[in-house]
Amino acid sequence: MTPYASTLPVHEPATPALAALLRRHQIVGIGDAHGVEAILQWLIDSLLCPDIATCLDTIVVEFAAARSQPLLDAYIAGEPGLDNKIDAVCGDTLHFCAWFADVYRRFFHAVRQINQRLPTPRVRVLAADPPIDWRAADAGRQWREANQRREAHYQALIEREVIARNRRALLVFGAFHLLRNCPAGSQLALNGPPLASRLRGVEPAQCFYLWPHFGHRPEVDAVREREGWSAPALVRNDLSELGALPFGALSNRAPSLVERPVRELFDGYLFLGSVRKQTHFPRQKDDPGWQAEIRRRANLLPTPDRERFLDAIAAT
Structure with a gap:
């Protein structure tokens, strides 16, 4: 428990709490x-709340992905004429199928809006995914190699650009x-320990990680009712x-973690009400060229x- 924990509430409204975390x-x-x-x-x-934007710089x-950093920097800084190009940023990542929802594009637009309201220095968005050129003849090999070093790539970027x-x-x-x-071998379907278990050069008390609520979680609901979130x-x-x-109340994806208390694995829980996963339909879903390209990319990958x-x- 941190020295100030006893003065803090068990739960509080999420947005002002985020502002406080970013300051602390x-x-x-x-x-x-x-x-x-x-x-x-x-x-x-x-x-977009004024109290939040002034609390961080990155x-x-x-x-x-890293190949998109120059485009992302220009767009976030407010350079005109890039609205159509920014759509490709999420699609040029290793796991592009995870980012079909339009909310990711809207996220970049929101940070652009924030920067237009702020004096310098402005908020920068760092593209963390390892670079891959999906148009290259060896894109499949690039994907396999980049996917293997993904967590290490995230770690190096944050230690270099943020912590240092x-x-x-x-x-x-x-x-x-x-x-x-989470040490190596935690069966997380990641390559080695996850990012938050790797970071060096920063005190653990200077980091705070939030797990999001989603799906049907009866044990969590029982705690929520008792504590009144x-x-x-x-x-x-x-x-x-x-x-x-136990972490198994939230996920069974990592068998080696299901008995671990959640307080050992993350610091806070983000409760946004009853929310569930759903299939999102990309804006380009009716474009035959786009459909052909993402299938081509998928077919470059190894099983499974x-x-x-x-x-x-x-599904889209």
């Missing part, structure tokens, strides 16, 4: 759940990338009964990734 910690991570648009939409709405996102420069950052990654205290709320695991729940991507494409 160097690194704040918000776990995304692919297909749950409500999480990114809440974050967009929160970032946002690091999984849903943009003493900047404050908001991390927006799939929630499993933001689990603490109302959406949107940020719940502190060190003060809530939630912290003692190829089948998973093709299933996601078929």
